[in-house]
Amino acid sequence: MIALYICRRSEGVKLSSKRLNAIVNMVPKSQTVADIGCDHGKIAVELIESGIAENVICTDISENSLDKAKKLAAAKGLCDSVTFRHGDGMHVIRAGEADTAVIAGMGGELIASILQSGETRVPDTLVLSCNTASRLLREWLCDNVFVIVDEQLVLEGRHFYPVILATRGNCESLSDIELEFGPVLLRTKPKTLKAYVNRRIELTKNIRKKLRKASKSNKDALIKEIDAQSKKYEEVRKCL
Ligand SMILES: C[S@@+](CC[C@H](N)C(=O)[O-])C[C@H]1O[C@@H](n2cnc3c(N)ncnc32)[C@H](O)[C@@H]1O
Known part of the structure; x- marks a missing residue:
């Protein structure tokens, strides 16, 4: 199972942002992906167009942000496969409704708090990418019985963005250095690390x-x- 996840999609997707590409490429084939904090909606559109997801539920706490995603999906003719929900974190998703959640482009504290307050609604597969506090996010995953099965570190402009794939399972405790820099990144040693x-x-x-x-x-x-x-x-x- 882990080997399957670590084998990244070789063809890759072609969004203009390296960070967004890495996020989309990290998502395993899914029936329904919940894109929490979708904003522009580019992740959802790419997930559908590349055949990675059958359906995407786009959510955002801001109606203005959600409108951007609605407009993009409509322009791409994807209104049948992308749905939209306005609200806070996982609260607009029912338990078992999504097999994967993407939460990206926020601080690690906010992502961890969205997961924490989502409780039973959090799916078994998570693709997470934070702007800050990646250590705190890894700690949350480990404390809440998620295993980090793949990671990438993207350098875009002057900023580094970890992209983490985690699945439910017993996490072996991570060392101080693994929490800080990522257990998979320390094994795969990408240049960005x-x-x-x-x-x-x-x-x-x-x-x-x-x-x-x-x-x-x-x-x-x-x-x-x-x-x-x-x-x-x-x-x-x-x-x-
Ligand atoms: C910087 S954008 C990231 C957009 C996209 N996910 C990405 O990675 O490019 C962050 C989005 O998260 C939304 N957001 C912040 N807190 C949220 C919450 N608790 N629940 C849902 N959306 C939230 C914001 O409204 C904003 O649209």
Whole structure:
């Protein structure tokens, strides 16, 4: 089962954004996908046009955003296979209605809170892509009995976006480094991971410089913490 998921679609889809392509390519063949926070609706359209999903339920908390998706689906003639629901997170999806949920383009905290409050409505397969706090999202998955079976790290512009495929199952506990950088990414070692680790090292150096100039009473303790983090990241870089 895991091998099947890790075998990525070779032909790929052709959206203008690398991030959106990676998200769509990560979705396994599904009867019904719930695209939570669909906004523009491009993910739904591509899922249907590429034959990955039979149906997509597009949801959004913002009516204006949902209207964009409605317009795009109508322009593409896909109104039979894409439906639209206005509301918060998983609350507009019934339990068992979707086999896969895509939640992308939000912070990791928001995605985790959508999953947390969705309870029984959360399907067994999730494709998640956060802008921030990927560690927190991996922690949520592990604590809630989801296994990360595939991951990609997309660099678009200056931003890094993890794209995670998780399925329900017993998660072996993840190490500190695995939570931080992703268990699959650490195994597959994509070029973007090295660039991401370099970015993190750069950031710790900048913070260290600022701390040295600052007049905080606890600055020595903070510098020690930053140095420990830097050392940890350097160790990861050596393995890539
Ligand atoms: C930046 S857009 C991302 C659009 C698309 N998923 C992507 O990855 O490009 C985030 C969308 O999530 C919606 N959103 C935020 N919180 C939400 C929630 N709790 N439930 C449903 N949609 C939400 C916003 O209204 C917005 O349209």
